[in-house]
Structure formats: structure tokens, C-alpha cells
Amino acid sequence: MVTRQRGGCLFAVAVGILLMAWIGSILWTAIDEGAVPDDSSFLAIPSPSEAGAVSTRCGSGGCSRIMTVNVKPPQAPQSLAAEMGLTQERCEPMNLWTMRRTCTGVSGDARGLQIYLQYSPFFSKY
Template sequence: MLRTRTVVTLVIAGLALVGAVLAAPPLWLALDESAVPPVSTFPDLPDGARVTSVDIGCGSGGCWQELTVLAPAGTTGAALAAEVAPEGEECPVRSLIDLRRVCTGVVATGTLDEPDATDAVRFYVQYDRS
């Protein structure tokens, strides 16, 4: 039969391990300024929208990914931006396990230099470092 001291020690060790697992992603983010969330964290695009390029940029606040997205036929870039990022910038927590906040928003809307002059939007996705 286990003694009370052994049970208490095991419970404390288990809680410390769980705490370390939950704290690891945000702490690692604080140390790794070049960390960028995967493109899969970006909100779902409407049918017909198409990602044409994904670029990585870095500055004093960390790094981010920019996605250039062609709007579906009959939709403007501004309408696509309003549908995908209605609040401008959103920074939800990914999950209870990974407490890093991933921000998505609009960089610019406009027309790409393509033969069909399709409206496009440049979105960004980055970790919130505040």
C-alpha cells in the first residue's frame, strides 16, 4: 500500500509536468522570434478563392506569413477581406494545449498585375507576441 507522502509526491510531480507541458509553447515563442504559425492556422477561404503566393516577412516584432488570395469570380477583394477577416484582426488561442495566440488580418486589397485583373487580398498570419 502506498504511503500518503508517496501519493502527494506523485500528484505534485504530475501537476508540475502538466504545467511544464502547457507553458512550453508560449515560452518557446518568447525565445524564438522567427517562429511563424503554419498556413493551416489561417481561416477557411470561401469556395473559388485561391492562394497564389505565400511569403515570409520579418521585422522588429517577429516574423509573419503573407498570403495573396485571388477573390472568387464575381467577388471583389474588399468583399473577400470582409468575409475572411470581418473584425480586421483576430487573435484567438489555438487550443487549450497550445496557448499561443495566432493573429490573422488584412495587409492590403487591390488588383494584381495579371491578364484578367482579378481582385486580390493580401492576408497575414503571425503569433501575437504581446
């Protein structure tokens, strides 16, 4: 009987520690606006185009990782984005540990195609 009570107590302590760690992770995520996904989260670039420079840009909504893509014929920026499935922003499922998801999208300008990665927190309006 004493062993059963001790096991229940240890289980409750373990659950409490795990719950505190999860809440701490969520709070850290909420205040860490400078966090950006790893470069490994970028999608593979179909040939013959190539991945170019990767940089970090920050603004009022947080920070993003930006990859400039060297688009080569016969591909065009729009067709390459469509081939990669990035005609609109797409987000991965929510990470339950951090309560945020990684979103990927494209933007184009005179310099060509740029792919961005950014975190979208659970509580974000974006």
C-alpha cells in the first residue's frame, strides 16, 4: 500500500515538472521575437535554379529568414514558386511544445525570387 502511494506521488511530481517545463517553453517562445527557423527548414530548390544568399530580417512582426533564389531559364520566378507549392504562404502544423508553427512563403521583386521562413505563434493574429 505504501509503495502504491509513493508511485502515485512520484507520478504527480513528474507530471508537475513536465507541465512547468511546457509552460516555461511557451512563455520563452512568446518573448523570443528574434527567433527564426533553421536554414534546414528551407525547401529544396528544383534544378536548374539554385539557392543563393540567406539573411535575417527583423521588423515589428518578428524576424524572418530570407533566401534569395538564383532563378535560371527555362524557369521563371512565378513558375518556380508554383513548382515548389508556394503560390501562397503555407504553414506546418503547430509544434505543441512551443505553440508556434513555421510558415513559408515567397516574394518577388526586381532581384528575383525570395523565399522566407518565419515563426507564427499560436496567439498571433497573423
